[in-house]
Amino acid sequence: MSEKKKIILGLVGEIASGKDTMADYLKKKYNSDTVSFSTPIRQILDILYLPQTRENMVNIGASMREKFGVTIFGKVIAEHCKASPSPLISLPNVRIEYDIVYLKEMSNFHLINIDVSEKIRYERLIKRTQNPGDREKTWEQFLKEGELATEITIREVAKMAEYQLDNNGSFEDFYKQIDELMTKIYV
Numbered sequence: 001m002s003e004k005k006k007i008i009l010g011l012v013g014e015i016a017s018g019k020d021t022m023a024d025y026l027k028k029k030y031n032s033d034t035v036s037f038s039t040p041i042r043q044i045l046d047i048l049y050l051p052q053t054r055e056n057m058v059n060i061g062a063s064m065r066e067k068f069g070v071t072i073f074g075k076v077i078a079e080h081c082k083a084s085p086s087p088l089i090s091l092p093n094v095r096i097e098y099d100i101v102y103l104k105e106m107s108n109f110h111l112i113n114i115d116v117s118e119k120i121r122y123e124r125l126i127k128r129t130q131n132p133g134d135r136e137k138t139w140e141q142f143l144k145e146g147e148l149a150t151e152i153t154i155r156e157v158a159k160m161a162e163y164q165l166d167n168n169g170s171f172e173d174f175y176k177q178i179d180e181l182m183t184k185i186y187v
Contacts, residue, residue: 006108007186008081010094012157013114015054015145016125018167018174022114023092025178030186033086037073037093051132058150070098078102088186095150097157110185113161116168118146 009026011019026032041057041064050056064072077099081089094100094111103109116124122142126135137145145151163181167174 006081006084006087006089006106008089008091008103008106008109009185010091010100010103010109010111011114012094012111012154012161013116013167014121014151014154015142016121016128017114017116018124018165019092019114020130021167021171021174022112022165022178023090025175026088026090026182029179030088030182031086032088032090033084034090034092035077035080035084037077037091037095037099040073040076053133054131054145054148058148061150065098070096071101074099074102078106081106094157096153097160100157110163111157111161112163112165112181113158114165114167115158116166118143120168 009032011022013019023032023034027034038057041060042052044060044064045052045056061073077091081091081103091103100109100111122137122139125142126137128134163185165174165177165181167177
């Protein structure tokens with residue numbers, strides 16, 4: 001399938017907003033491929049035998065961008081999207097405007113913001129095990145992580161989103177919004 005026929009959905013939202021939940025739902029219901037900006041960073045941390053903490057991921061990402069240019073991960077992800085045989089691809093962790101420079105050049109790229117209140121995001125974060133230490137995280141630590149460089153940029157990227165989803169409700173409410181969006185984008 002040519003790149004022009006692929007639908008690429010960039011998902012932006014703050015910590016624990018539901019980006020991975022949406023990507024998982026798209027994979028299950030629409031047979032989408034998921035390409036994550038964090039995968040190459042997690043792989044580097046594994047090679048270095050370092051824990052996959054949010055702080056380590058931010059530091060590796062910043063170092064790579066400093067040494068190889070701010071668009072390095074955007075270029076990697078765009079190439080992964082081109083190589084994917086799937087007609088539908090979700091990118092569950094768009095964080096920085098530079099991440100989507102190459103993607104915006106591709107036809108059928110859509111940026112989707114997922115909005116959730118801080119309180120609900122915190123409650124969801126401590127229930128999951130995506131990163132070491134999430135379950136033990138205090139409210140103060142959660143707020144502090146929300147001020148990391150890559151988290152602050154999310155707010156700016158979210159303003160560029162073509163579509164807005166509200167994930168303050170139940171899974172069913174969120175899935176309904178996703179399905180409604182897909183009728184507009186993926187027909």
